[in-house]
Amino acid sequence: MKVKICGITNYNDAMRSIEAGADALGFVFYPKSPRYITPEAAREIIDRLPPFVEKVGLFVENTPEEIERMAKMGGITLAQIHFDVDEAFLDAVDFPVLPVVRARRLEDLECFADRYRLVDAYCEAYGGSGKRLNLEWFEGRDNSRIIIAGGLTPDNVEELRGYGFYGCDVSSGTEAAKGRKDPEKVMRFIERAKSL
Numbered sequence: 533m534k535v536k537i538c539g540i541t542n543y544n545d546a547m548r549s550i551e552a553g554a555d556a557l558g559f560v561f562y563p564k565s566p567r568y569i570t571p572e573a574a575r576e577i578i579d580r581l582p583p584f585v586e587k588v589g590l591f592v593e594n595t596p597e598e599i600e601r602m603a604k605m606g607g608i609t610l611a612q613i614h615f616d617v618d619e620a621f622l623d624a625v626d627f628p629v630l631p632v633v634r635a636r637r638l639e640d641l642e643c644f645a646d647r648y649r650l651v652d653a654y655c656e657a658y659g660g661s662g663k664r665l666n667l668e669w670f671e672g673r674d675n676s677r678i679i680i681a682g683g684l685t686p687d688n689v690e691e692l693r694g695y696g697f698y699g700c701d702v703s704s705g706t707e708a709a710k711g712r713k714d715p716e717k718v719m720r721f722i723e724r725a726k727s728l
């Protein structure tokens with residue numbers, strides 16, 4: 533399973549995550565987040581990172597024009613879009629896009645059926661809440677295009693076994709404090725997720 537470590541704010545956390553086996557890193561371009569990083573600061577980190585690791589920018593309620601401008605400024609390779617967007621909005625963004633579904637219930641998952649999407653627990657803060665999703669919603673479904681997020685930790689990630697998710701995403705469950713990673717949690721999370 534692919535693993536994204538989200539909420540990267542500094543070079544050391546980025547490198548430790550990559551060395552532990554992360555497939556993707558997330559940079560939160562949302563000023564109200566405790567993990568906020570400017571596109572310029574993300575660029576300074578990303579320019580020093582090795583290739584073949586996805587650098588994901590997180591956008592909340594931005595226009596396609598803002599997303600493109602910040603994405604290029606930040607040097608990211610994929611835009612993760614937190615918004616109640618439709619297909620037309622996604623098509624208007626001139627950049628590879630990962631739409632986020634904030635799930636309240638099973639029916640929410642039916643949208644974007646032909647795209648890969650990240651499914652997160654519904655919360656006012658848009659993400660990084662540590663709130664869990666109900667895994668029962670995913671039983672008996674094709675989850676091969678779903679990246680599961682929401683309240684995952686090194687201690688519960690093995691519960692994802694058997695669901696066939698494409699990937700998983702974690703933020704607060706690998707932190708020592710908001711915006712600072714705990715290297716031991718990062719290593720343990722990735723090791724267990726990769727064993728599924």
Ligand SMILES: O=C(O)c1ccccc1NCC(=O)[C@H](O)[C@H](O)COP(=O)(O)O
Nearest residue numbers: 538565658659660661662682683703704
């Ligand atoms: O992490 C944030 O602060 C954040 C703020 C605004 C929009 C999205 C945000 N994070 C999104 C993520 O992809 C998180 O990794 C995801 O919500 C899971 O978070 P957690 O439950 O803490 O593992």
